[in-house]
Amino acid sequence: MEKHHIEVMLSEEKVDARIKELGEQISRDYAGKSVHLICILKGSVYFTCELAKRITVPVTMDFMQCSSYGGETKSSGIVKIVKDLDETIMDRNVIIIEDIIDSGRTLSHLKKLLAQRNPASLKICTLLDKPERRVVDVDVEYVGFQIEDKFVVGYGLDYDQQYRNLPYIGMVEFD
Ligand SMILES: O=P(O)(O)OC[C@H]1O[C@H](OP(=O)(O)OP(=O)(O)O)[C@H](O)[C@@H]1O
Ligand code: HPA
Numbered sequence: 001m002e003k004h005h006i007e008v009m010l011s012e013e014k015v016d017a018r019i020k021e022l023g024e025q026i027s028r029d030y031a032g033k034s035v036h037l038i039c040i041l042k043g044s045v046y047f048t049c050e051l052a053k054r055i056t057v058p059v060t061m062d063f064m065q066c067s068s069y070g071g072e073t074k075s076s077g078i079v080k081i082v083k084d085l086d087e088t089i090m091d092r093n094v095i096i097i098e099d100i101i102d103s104g105r106t107l108s109h110l111k112k113l114l115a116q117r118n119p120a121s122l123k124i125c126t127l128l129d130k131p132e133r134r135v136v137d138v139d140v141e142y143v144g145f146q147i148e149d150k151f152v153v154g155y156g157l158d159y160d161q162q163y164r165n166l167p168y169i170g171m172v173e174f175d
């Protein structure tokens with residue numbers, strides 16, 4: 001890893017307050033139904049857990065893992081499925097939960113893959129969106145924050161597997 005330090009971009013209070021709002025919005029949108037949250041490992045673990053606590057309709061969860069970044073700050077462009085879902089999503093109201101949409105490659109690939117499995121509905125919820133970096137277009141229904149083009153860590157996001165446990169979103173500044 002290059003020499004770097006971390007600066008706060010979004011405080012713990014801001015992130016928590018926005019997740020509460022997203023939970024309330026999802027609860028309203030799915031009133032009278034249940035939701036099946038798909039947590040994309042590893043980055044979205046923290047966000048998925050906090051969001052699930054703020055949703056008031058019945059929630060079930062499953063986990064999937066893709067990888068494209070490895071130890072780099074640039075996507076390799078190849079999305080690998082490392083772990084598939086345990087359960088069927090057929091006829092369920094599925095929401096893919098992501099920590100960040102950057103190039104859009106991961107979510108575009110996942111949305112196509114999951115749409116083929118006949119869910120009742122399929123939406124995407126991401127904590128962070130970096131629109132400037134988009135290479136592949138993807139419709140995202142729920143966005144926590146739009147951010148500038150900085151490599152960010154914390155709240156599940158890593159730089160070479162470090163910093164996931166920071167309770168805020170920090171940006172990596174290279175010294
Ligand atoms: O829009 P994209 O350019 O595809 O980037 C977004 C994806 O990259 C990160 O995952 P990563 O592959 O680093 O796995 P991780 O969650 O285990 O860190 C992040 O969690 C998203 O899944
Ligand atoms: O800014 C980022 N930080 C960490 N992981 C990422 N994966 C895509 N973009 C990022």
Ligand SMILES: [Mg+2]
Binds near residue numbers: 043069070
């Ligand atoms: Mg990563």
